[in-house]
Amino acid sequence: MMTVHIKTPLGPARIRGDENGIASVSALNTEDITYDEVIPEVLEDCAYQLREYFEGKRQEFDLKLNPEGSDFQKRVWDELLKIPYGKTTSYLELSKKLGDVKAIRAVAGANGKNPLWVIVPCHRVIGSDGSMTGYGAGIWRKKWLLEHESPYKQQSLF
Template identity: 45%
Template sequence: MSELYVLKYVSPIGEIEIQGTNEAVYSIMFSNRNELLTRAIEEVPIQVLAECAIQLDEYFKGERFEFTFPYAFEGTDFQQKVWNALVSVGYGKTTAYKDIALAIGNEKAIRAVGSANGKNKLSIVIPCHRIIGSNQKLTGYAGGLWRKEWLLQHEKRCLRP
């Protein structure tokens, strides 16, 4: 893999650390740091990371519903199947872990789907925040349940005409 670069992006719900190479973004994770940062999109020499930050900015402004910058994920074949299925969950929609298990052809893998979901390093872009329990309740999210709830509410607000 090429040299890995990092860009800090300040979102409405906290700092996000974007990691990637000249070719693709590999990680978009919430940071729990409480540092006050300024946006530095113009100062980032890596175009892929800058484009990711621009698209995240558009997402948070309610102007973007899909992401088009190059990204890549590394994981087992099973994890990659799960992550590819997550991308099919539409903006502002939710689905259950069980539905993802069915979508990948392994209806008994509900817990494994949950585990793969938790290992997703491309927050928001691979929309693991849209996956909920079969009882329609919010369940685990690496960024914290409050962020998961915020993201879901944000998407619903942005879909309203």
């Protein structure tokens, strides 16, 4: 498994993967990182596409993914991939799409274990009341990502 650390507007991120695909992308809660100058070939496209996303030049990722998880978690993550850029859904709606409204807690748990930060857009899932519910990378990152994707940009008053 190859690893690379890259800079993002939300702090450092770690990409892990191999010839079978990208296994994980994680936001790191430290600035004490040595960024890699050379990106392993199997991770280059992921790093490039993430850079394009953060620059506002990419709305969808085209990568071979290989996350580790249970069959249920993978079903949830596949459903997350269907949430369009700039849109949100609720945990309840996600549960309904998966065919079991009573599975809302399990869906939320699988959402929270998503190993592919940004690429599998778990940040697009919010509470039924529109609230910013838990987010492993930090609510401040979730808000930033949703604002970044919003078609309605905040205008400066000055």
